[in-house]
Amino acid sequence: MSAISMDRRNNLWEVTSRTIVYAAIGAALYGILLVAQLPIPGSTVSVRPAFAIVPFFGYAFGPIVGFFTGFVGNAIGDQISGWGALTSWNWSIANGLVGLIAGLAPLYLQRWVNGSTRDRAIGGAIAGVIAVLIGFLFVFTDNILQGLDIATIFSTLYVPVVVGDLIGTIILVPILVYAWEPVKAQLGR
Amino acid sequence: MNIAPRYLGRGSWLARRDPRVLILVVFFFIFTVLQIWDARLVFGLLIISVIYYRTAAIPWAQIRRNWTVVFLFIGMLVTVNMLVAGGNVEAMPEGEPDVLFYFPLLGTPISAQSVSLAVTQFLRYLAMATIGFPVAFAIAPSDFGVAFRRLGVPEKFAFGIDLTFRFLPSLSADFQSTVDAQRIRGFDWSAGATGFLTRVRRSTPVIVPTVVNAIAGAEDTIDAMDLRGFGTGRRTWLRLLVYDREDWLVLGFFVALLVAATLGGFLGTSDELWTPQFLIDIAQG
Amino acid sequence: MVVASGASGEPRPETAPPLVEVEHLSYRYRRAAEPAIRDVSLAVHPGEVVLVAGPSGCGKSTLIRAINGLIPHAYSGELAGAVLVEGRLTTELKLRDIARTVGTVLQDPAKQIVGSMVESELAFGPENFGVPREEIAERIREVASQAGIEALLGRETAALSGGERQLLAMAAILMMRPRLFVVDEPLANLDPATAERLLTLLRALADEGSAIVIVEHRVEEALALAPDRVLYLDEGRTRYLGSVDGFLDVADPSAVRLPFAVVAKRAAMAPAEPDSSRGAEPAVKGPAPADAAPRLEFRGVTAAIGGTQILRGVDARLGPAEVVAVLGPNGSGKTTLFRTAMRLLDITGGSILVDGVSHAGRRTAELATEFGYVFQSPSQMLFARTVEDELLFGPRNLGRDPATFDELVADSLRRTALHELDDIRSRPPLALSFGQQKRLALAIALALRPETLILDEPSAGQDHRTAEAFMREVLAIPGLRSLYLVTHDVDLALTHADRILLFREGRVVADGPPKVVIADTARWTACNLRSTSLMEANKAWGPAAGPFLDADTLARRLAAQRPTARSGPGREAEGVDC
Incomplete structure (x- = not known):
């Protein structure tokens, strides 16, 4: 393994003040927008444009920020809406996995991640799609936890959520990448 | 729009418990319920969860809406599960179900067993939700970080939870002013957009500025944390959490419940679906 | 560079070694073409108050970051010269160690505060340093009384006013017991009563032997702190370092806010000029x-x-x-x-x-x-890919005729002088500078053709x-009534x-x-x-x-009216200032 990829690996999992602040901001934003857009506590079954924040934060700031944004953000959304942060903990994990997988994009989408702004925007959408499809598989744990049938979970939970969130992801993640890149360049650290 | 956790149970008996108790109880209880399919026992668990819930003294008037939504949501899921899947669940007893009728269009057999299953699922879901509610209303928001820290979550992430609560009010105010700024430009974000795509596209004028400004504004907060030594060594937490006798009693009770449920599954029939005889009688005419 | 000589300009004879020494410091940020500061030197001893003054972009923030160690530890760039904290190079110390000596109150207290509750904010620093719980609690009591914020204990930080936040941010730094306090524009959002409390607190700290570096362009207010010395920066260079009196003789009144007496005195001494009302008629x-x-x-x-x-x-x-x-x-x-x-x-x-x-x-x-309504923070409404799309968002929402759009964009840009920037129409709005974004916010409001802003x-x-220049620009917008x-x-x-x-x-x-x-x-x-x-x-x-x-105008007018400086407005004005 080359020194460069070792470096990248370390960066991906490094936890600094920056990681924690971005993670907390991502989670707070996701929680706020969940509640602002969707007054149905606990329900994950709807179109949630805010969901794009999860793959975006993962993709832009790494798997740890992504996981925290999805996991804590979903729990906070449940908490504020009154459902209780932990009641649907497996759904929070599913959300977290989406952010995590999107954050691993440098491992499976090097070409896009290291390309132009346009490439990075497209890469964000691809990573988001992969992350949503895989991450939400975790909701099949409702089979054990709630005794729901696999077919029920698939048709009433997985498919509607995944379809809704894929649309949000494909449209909004590239827009967010485009909006963020010039600002990032200005921060100049 | 008020986006903030509502600490409605403040001062109640349950709110005076160590916050770790409320968190642990959710997990003990969920894993207890998981193992029980006998509706009579599930009903017992529901009673326990309601008693527990009552000790949080959450004013009913302020969370009536939350409960309505819970009932609708659970009812919807359980009904769909019954109609679509007709009870193809491993918990179903062996043998032929006693069919009451066939559901029109789908042709799903609705049996004494699948109805019992739906009712049991409903009660199980309800019991879990009831145990989970106090986490939302009877833990001080500022206690979450330290509670999770003491439950073994790494220090930086535990503090990240506190920081998330810290950002909620300021970011939701920023979000609100972005919504206002766009309203002035003739954009009413909350106006009913129906289609999938429209709704997503229409959210960009509020989501993009909110997200980008929040991230760009993070620099000072990051500096403020670095300048005060965040993450450079083992930290102390000002808030001291100690289990008292009542905390131990609550924990002991729910652990006992979990143990009993586990044994009941091995030794007895608590993990098997119970179908009331009268339903079978109806099916058999 | 002007360095005042004489007793008042030099630090008092000190036996104690300096807490911070900045030696010929130059720094260029990684992505910047030019250095942010060049060849700046400064030593701060215990008990001293140093005022660092200068307009935006003068290098104040960079100097602060070099003193508190964020440069080089959190920023990447090119550093020349040296910064020593208690005799040790900051490059060889860890941020954590520097923080034991240097405490920094950042410019925007709302962003510095990381705790949801007043107590958790106060405890944050000591918690990170592993200070025992009992001692943190003890320090909270002490600091709350020292900073006069006992009444804030038990409150949520989100519910505090701007002034209360500033005091809390200061108290949170006191909790760490540094020997040098670096305070960045603390007076920006303070009402007079809170400002006085803060300045009194800082003065008391200095009198007890701490050192204070206060960065402010509101010189008039900061002088209440009776600084021992002033470092006046402009465009990254030292314009002056020495006593307050000497500083007031050289400071540019358009760059920093000086007491009127000073402005009047300077105008009286300057060759008489006709009252030049600047710029176009509003x-x-x-x-x-x-x-x-x-x-x-x-x-x-x-x-x-x-x-x-x-x-x-x-x-x-x-x-x-x-x-x-x-x-x-x-x-x-x-x-x-x-x-x-x-x-x-x-x-x-x-x-x-x-x-x-x-x-x-x-x-x-x-x-x-x-009524064109312009919000405080310009960036909170910017989302489009290009300035042109951003300007047309409102007209499109209102269903205006697309045939007019080209002229509308041109007109809005012209009225806000944004048309002078190359390719402005296709630039991403979020990548504009703060000042440009403020003008874009005006242009967005003007695109709906209001007569009032x-x-x-x-x-x-x-x-x-x-801020002055911005107001003059706004008042000069054609067609605005x-x-x-x-x-x-x-x-x-x-x-x-x-x-x-x-x-x-x-x-x-x-x-x-x-x-x-x-x-x-x-x-x-x-x-x-x-x-x-x-x-x-x-x-x-x-x-x-x-x-x-x-x-400036008033001072010139007075000077022109009564050209003799002796009996002139300078003295009277000074009287007013006192």
């Missing part, structure tokens, strides 16, 4: 005749936010051709007033009339074609010089407004020309407003009606 002119029909009228308006009554019966008439500034303490309802006018917030009683007609049936966006805190995030602004910047309001509405506890307590409104000193102070030296000077020598003169 487009927004003079107060309307008293009988003119009001453009915006409030009749007994009441409004509440989240159950809290904010407006308690406001009666006010704002004319079609005047500049009106709304002043008042935080939470008095200044901003809420215009939010109700724009129907961003519904009123609970009374009525609001636009050109004599109730605005009840009109949508916010329609009202925006009458409403500005919420136009000077926020800007120093004296840029009236301007209403909400501000806490007293001098800005008084020097530009024909009329002042003074707010207190949800009511208008005074309404009239600047000179009339400030006449009642007790009422002015009760509104928690500062009495500036410029204000006092205008009271004594300024025009009877209309906006006050800015320091």
Whole structure:
């Protein structure tokens, strides 16, 4: 393994003040927008444009920020809406996995991640799609936890959520990448 | 729009418990319920969860809406599960179900067993939700970080939870002013957009500025944390959490419940679906 | 570079070694073409107060970061020279170790605060250093009393006012017991009472042997701290380092806000120049005749936010051709007033009339074609890929004719002087500088072709010089007939407004020309407003009606009137300052 990829690996999992602040901001934003857009506590079954924040934060700031944004953000959304942060903990994990997988994009989408702004925007959408499809598989744990049938979970939970969130992801993640890149360049650290 | 956790149970008996108790109880209880399919026992668990819930003294008037939504949501899921899947669940007893009728269009057999299953699922879901509610209303928001820290979550992430609560009010105010700024430009974000795509596209004028400004504004907060030594060594937490006798009693009770449920599954029939005889009688005419 | 010599310019003879030594420091940020500071040297000893003054972009922030170690530990770039903290190079120390000596209060306390509760914010530093719990609790008691914030204990930080946040941010640094305090523009958002408390606290710390480095361009206010020395920076270079007196002789009054007496003295000494009213004649002119029909009228308006009554019966008439500034303490309802006018917030009683007609049936966006409302922070509404799309967002939402768009964009850009920037139409709005974004926010409001602009805190995030320049630009916008602004910047309001509405506890307590409104000193102070030296000077020598003169113009006018410096306004003005 080359020194460069070792470096990248370390960066991906490094936890600094920056990681924690971005993670907390991502989670707070996701929680706020969940509640602002969707007054149905606990329900994950709807179109949630805010969901794009999860793959975006993962993709832009790494798997740890992504996981925290999805996991804590979903729990906070449940908490504020009154459902209780932990009641649907497996759904929070599913959300977290989406952010995590999107954050691993440098491992499976090097070409896009290291390309132009346009490439990075497209890469964000691809990573988001992969992350949503895989991450939400975790909701099949409702089979054990709630005794729901696999077919029920698939048709009433997985498919509607995944379809809704894929649309949000494909449209909004590239827009967010485009909006963020010039600002990032200005921060100049 | 008020986006903030509502600490409605403040001062109640349950709110005076160590916050770790409320968190642990959710997990003990969920894993207890998981193992029980006998509706009579599930009903017992529901009673326990309601008693527990009552000790949080959450004013009913302020969370009536939350409960309505819970009932609708659970009812919807359980009904769909019954109609679509007709009870193809491993918990179903062996043998032929006693069919009451066939559901029109789908042709799903609705049996004494699948109805019992739906009712049991409903009660199980309800019991879990009831145990989970106090986490939302009877833990001080500022206690979450330290509670999770003491439950073994790494220090930086535990503090990240506190920081998330810290950002909620300021970011939701920023979000609100972005919504206002766009309203002035003739954009009413909350106006009913129906289609999938429209709704997503229409959210960009509020989501993009909110997200980008929040991230760009993070620099000072990051500096403020670095300048005060965040993450450079083992930290102390000002808030001291100690289990008292009542905390131990609550924990002991729910652990006992979990143990009993586990044994009941091995030794007895608590993990098997119970179908009331009268339903079978109806099916058999 | 001017370095004052003589006893007052040098630090007192100290036996104690310096806490911080900056030696020939130059620094260039990684992505920048030019260094942010060049060859700056400074030593700070225990017990000293050093004022660092200069306009935005002078290198103050970079100097602070070099002293507290963020440079080189959190920023990447090219560093030349050296910074030593208690005799050790910052490059060889860890941030954690530097923080034991140097405590930094950042410019925006709202962003520095990381705790949800006042106690958790206070505890944050010591917690990170592993200080035992009992000792943290003990320190909280001590610091709360030292900083006078006992009343804040137990409160949520989100519910604090700007002034309370600033005190809390300061207290959180006190908790770490540093020996040197670096305080970045602490007076930016403070009312006079809180400012005095903070300055007293800083002075006391210095008297007890701590060192203070205070960065401020509000020199007039910062002088109350009786700094031992002043470092005056401009464009990254040291313009002056030495005593206060020497500094006041060389400082540029347009770059930093100086006491009026100083400006007057300098004008008196300068060769007499004719009163050069700068720039073009403002487009927004003079107060309307008293009988003119009001453009915006409030009749007994009441409004509440989240159950809290904010407006308690406001009666006010704002004319079609005047500049009106709304002043008042935080939470008095200044901003809420215009939010109700724009129907961003519904009123609970009374009525609001636009050109004599109730605005009840009109949508916010329609009202925006009458009143261009410009928010405090420009970036909070920017989302489009290009400036052109951003400008056309409003007109498109309102269904305007696309055939007019090209001219509309050109016109809005021209009126805000943005057309001077290359390829401005296709630039991403979020990549513009803060100043450019402020102008873009104006252009966006103007794209709906209002005759009136409403500005919420136009000077926020800007120093004296840029805020002044921004106001002059706004007033010169062609086609604009009236301007209403909400501000806490007293001098800005008084020097530009024909009329002042003074707010207190949800009511208008005074309404009239600047000179009339400030006449009642007790009422002015009760509104928690500062009495500036410029204000006092205008009271004594300024025009009877209309906006006050800015320091420079007034000083020149006085100098021209009475050219002998001895018996001239310089001395009288000094008297006023005291």
